[in-house]
Amino acid sequence: MKSKVGMLVRPARMRKRRMAAVTGMLALGTAVLVTGCGTSATTAKAPAGKKSSTPSAQTNQGGSIVYALSPQSNITWYLPLINGANDTTFNTEMTQQMYKPLIWIGDGFKIDWKSSIASKITYNKQGTVYHVYLNPKWHWSNGHPVTSKDFLFTWDVIKATSSAHAPAPWPFIGAGTGDLPNGIQSVVANGLYEVTVTLKKPANQEWFIYNGLVQITPLPAASMDKYPDNMMKEMKYLGNGATNPKFDKVVDGPFELVKAVPNQEWVLVPNPHYDGHKSTVHQLIFQYEGSNSAEFSGLKSGTVNYGYLDLSQYGSKGALTSMGDTITPEYSLAMAYTSLNMYPGSKTKKIFDHFYIRKAFQLGIDNSAIAKAVYHGYASPTDGPIPSVPNTQFFDPALQNNPYPYNPLAGKQLLESHGWKEVNGVMTKGNEKLQFVMMYVSGSQAETDEVVLMKEDWAKEGIHVTLKPVPFSTFVSIVEPSQPNSWQIATGTEWFYNGPGYYPTGGQLFATNAPSGVGYSNQKEDALIQASHEAGANAEATLHQFYQYEEYTAKQLPLLWGDNVATLAVHAPNLHGSVQYADAVVGYPQIQYWSVSKSSSSN
Numbered sequence: 001m002k003s004k005v006g007m008l009v010r011p012a013r014m015r016k017r018r019m020a021a022v023t024g025m026l027a028l029g030t031a032v033l034v035t036g037c038g039t040s041a042t043t044a045k046a047p048a049g050k051k052s053s054t055p056s057a058q059t060n061q062g063g064s065i066v067y068a069l070s071p072q073s074n075i076t077w078y079l080p081l082i083n084g085a086n087d088t089t090f091n092t093e094m095t096q097q098m099y100k101p102l103i104w105i106g107d108g109f110k111i112d113w114k115s116s117i118a119s120k121i122t123y124n125k126q127g128t129v130y131h132v133y134l135n136p137k138w139h140w141s142n143g144h145p146v147t148s149k150d151f152l153f154t155w156d157v158i159k160a161t162s163s164a165h166a167p168a169p170w171p172f173i174g175a176g177t178g179d180l181p182n183g184i185q186s187v188v189a190n191g192l193y194e195v196t197v198t199l200k201k202p203a204n205q206e207w208f209i210y211n212g213l214v215q216i217t218p219l220p221a222a223s224m225d226k227y228p229d230n231m232m233k234e235m236k237y238l239g240n241g242a243t244n245p246k247f248d249k250v251v252d253g254p255f256e257l258v259k260a261v262p263n264q265e266w267v268l269v270p271n272p273h274y275d276g277h278k279s280t281v282h283q284l285i286f287q288y289e290g291s292n293s294a295e296f297s298g299l300k301s302g303t304v305n306y307g308y309l310d311l312s313q314y315g316s317k318g319a320l321t322s323m324g325d326t327i328t329p330e331y332s333l334a335m336a337y338t339s340l341n342m343y344p345g346s347k348t349k350k351i352f353d354h355f356y357i358r359k360a361f362q363l364g365i366d367n368s369a370i371a372k373a374v375y376h377g378y379a380s381p382t383d384g385p386i387p388s389v390p391n392t393q394f395f396d397p398a399l400q401n402n403p404y405p406y407n408p409l410a411g412k413q414l415l416e417s418h419g420w421k422e423v424n425g426v427m428t429k430g431n432e433k434l435q436f437v438m439m440y441v442s443g444s445q446a447e448t449d450e451v452v453l454m455k456e457d458w459a460k461e462g463i464h465v466t467l468k469p470v471p472f473s474t475f476v477s478i479v480e481p482s483q484p485n486s487w488q489i490a491t492g493t494e495w496f497y498n499g500p501g502y503y504p505t506g507g508q509l510f511a512t513n514a515p516s517g518v519g520y521s522n523q524k525e526d527a528l529i530q531a532s533h534e535a536g537a538n539a540e541a542t543l544h545q546f547y548q549y550e551e552y553t554a555k556q557l558p559l560l561w562g563d564n565v566a567t568l569a570v571h572a573p574n575l576h577g578s579v580q581y582a583d584a585v586v587g588y589p590q591i592q593y594w595s596v597s598k599s600s601s602s603n
Contacts, residue, residue, distance in 0.1 A: 062282040063596035065575065068298055068307030071289045071443040072471045074262050079242040080217035081157060082500075084515065085477055086242075087173045092499060094286065095217075096588050097255040097268055098248055100138060100276075102151070102216040103209070105502055107583050109333075109392075115276060115590065117146055117218055117252075121209060127202045127535055132213065134193040140220050140250045141273045148189035153221035155187045157238065160231045167232065169239045174500030176515050177508050178212025179203065179533075204535040204542060211501035220250040254279055254592035263288050270592075279592040292444060299325065305575045305596060309568040311375045312445035317568075324573035329378050329566040331390045332586065333504065336382060336562035338365075338438075338454075338491040339479065342519030346484040349519060351432065356418055358557040362404045363411035364458045371563045374449045379563035384554025385506055387564040394504050396547040396554075403555050408460040415461065427462035434463045439478065441492030442469035451491060465489065479518070491562070498586050505532040505549060510558045520558035528552055574598065 069075075069090060077086035080095040103121075106112035113119060119135035138146040160166060162175035174180055185198040199208065224241075227233035241247035245260035254276060255268035266286040270279040287304065289295040296313055298304035299320055309317060309327060317327055340352040340361070351357055367381035380389035383402045388395050412427075420427040420434070427434040440451045448469070455465050470478070475493070478486045495516075497504040507529050508514055512521040528549040535542060554561070571578045574597050581593040 061280050063598075064283045064285060065281050065306065065591065065594055065596055066285045066287050066298075066304045067591070068287050068289050068295045068304045070308065070472070071291045071295060072473070074288065074473060075260070075266050075286065076262075076473070077242050078245055078248050078257065079238065080219070081154070081161065081238075081242075082173050083161075083169045083171065083239075083242075084173050084480065085169065087516075088472070088476060089496070090286075093588065094257070094266065096253070097284070097591060098251040098253040098257060099217050099219075100146075100252050101214070102132070102218065103214045105210070105214065105498065105586050105588075107586065109502070109586065118213075121213065123205050123209075127205045127208065128199045130197045130199075130205075130208070130213065131190075132195045132197065134195070136193050137275050138252055139273060139275055140222075140252050141256065141271055142220075142223070142250050143273065144220070144222055144250075145192075146218055146252055147192045148195050150218040150221045151195050151216065152187060152189055153225050154216055154219045155181075156231065157219065157234070158215070160235055161238075167236050167239065169242070170235060173515060174215045176511075176513075177501040178208055178210075178215060178503075180212050180215055183212075202535070204533055207503045207505070207533050210503040211505075211507075214502050215500050218252075220252070223250040254590075255284055274592070277590075277592050280595045284591060299570050299572070302572065305572040306578055306594075307570050309570050310444055310446060311378060311565070311568065312449065314376045314378075314568075320570055326571040326573070326579070328569045328571070328579060328582075330569060330582065331380065331387070331564060331566050332496055332498070333387065333390060333392060333394075334494045334496045334564055335385055335387060335559075336494045336564055337559035338489060338562060339493075339518045339559055341484070341488050341490070342521075343481050343484040344519060346488075346519065348436070348488050349484075351434075354418075355556065356414055357434075358560070359404060360411040360414050360461055361458070361463065362557055362560050363406065363414070364408045364461045364463065365454060365560060365562070366406040366457055367561070367563050368406065370450050370453055371565075374446050374453070375563065375565050378566040378568065380566075382561045382564050384550055384561060385510070386504060386550055389564060393543065394546065394550070396550045398547065398551055399554055404557075406457075408457055412461040420462070422462040425459070425462065426464045436463075436465050436488040437468050438465040438489040438491060439468045439470055439475065439487050440490070441472050441475050443471065447492050454491070481519075484519075494564070498588065502586075505529055505546065506553055506558075507533070510553055518559070522556060522558070525549075525553065525556065525558070572596075 073090050075090050075094045077091040078095065080099045082091060100117050102117045104112045104115035106115065117134055117138055118132050120133045121130060123130045134146060134148065134151065136145060140146060158172055159181040161170040161172040162181050164171060179199065183200055185200045188196050190196055197213070224238065225234065226237050245257055248257060251271060254271055254274045256271045257266065257268050259267035265288060268284045270281065292310040292313060295304065295307050299307050321327060340358060341348045342352045343349065371377065371379035371381055380387060384399050386394045386396070415427050420429045438451065441447055451467055455467060458465060475490065479490050495509060501508055508516050510517060510520060511526050511529050532546045532549045569582070575594065576597065577594040581590040583589055
């Protein structure tokens, strides 16, 4: 049950993928973090609010950081281009340590140029032509520079693996996000460190940069391009290597993977050839945890430097703080939800396609009570695709009041008004019954408590659910379009706006045939999503377009809205930098800035 990728917190909910938004960035039709063609881009600066990267005087060179994963979580994929079945926060967190992305999104949802392969991006007024300048300081661990050749190789791989006909284990999860790859007219190298990307039609510049270009994490062409004249073989080669921890021989990130033992640990060491801030630790260990109690024991004994406190264990926090541990509640731009299977071919599609059915389900969820009773107030009810906490300009003020407040009586009456009658406690209509199996992510008592409350409240409406706990790895392998009848209702995940796209529109989730959707299809929804990708006459007009999408989506219930739960990160007293360099709202920590000492002084 990992919280957000890299985000140093973890609630009792299992997190699936995250996308990252751009709070603070939304000047939408204008250049905020990048500049228009002919002007100079913002120079690299330290992330706002960050302290000096210089290690503390009390910090020793060496030592180990033991980073506890969420219970029952394995790392299964080792390439930064990920397929659907392996699109988890844990896998992305690993690849972020080994490969530098073209664009690093830091706190405030601003581009941190210091941690990006790109030094700047410029574009024309129409939003059709983008010049990407690569910073020549970056090199691969074999000494070769990161160049436009690596950019073009990666682009060719993205194009090929985005095809529905790509060989297993593809396709690439980012296909369709940011108009990649079909919205791209051409990608051309203008030199060793410059690339020009031309779109087929104009686009909101920030939307394309934060959803399109952000997906490019250069791969080392010299070592990985084994079949330059046969992309089918290349895709198979990379697909096979992606699950092999020994495949990543050449990297450009702050760490190198030297050991991987499923259900045990993944050991990384600092990359001595890294061109950014070099880690001072001897090794970084991602450690498997069998349960929340096992992780708690590791934190309490001091064998774990960094981990998470499940909110079901909140009453025992004193056992950690009394030892000097720091606990930080953190919220990210994320959306917790329950999925109703509307996949084409599923037996439940004809029921869940009815808006009034989805509305009845939502009326039977008491998110406010769950936030208080289960999550000790460290949760904020969400009433749509954008959470109200953390506060960002993407949250539509019109949604301050929940359009569907908890009211199981109204939900039951709504069903009855459509011809459903309660028979032996279950709403029945002809041969159909509102009786389903709800799958949820196991390993967390808080998650179990939540689904029990949902089950009890839905029963008041005549909706009967049987609860089915499964490990997270099983969960993500089952909720797939290729298995339309393997599940009915699924809960226990969150969507984080931090990959594959960062601009928080719903194309990846709510558009017809969305790659991470659950079968919801609505022509008006498609049109509103498309409009949010286009630049308005000014920033206010563009934001208004976004609010139209947000409000319509909130009320249409393509998913059932839940609570955005804060994750509670636990930092050992000898761990330094883990608060400052958490990049918590986005969710990818810059662990190369973390360090350990023999001192017990606080982070």
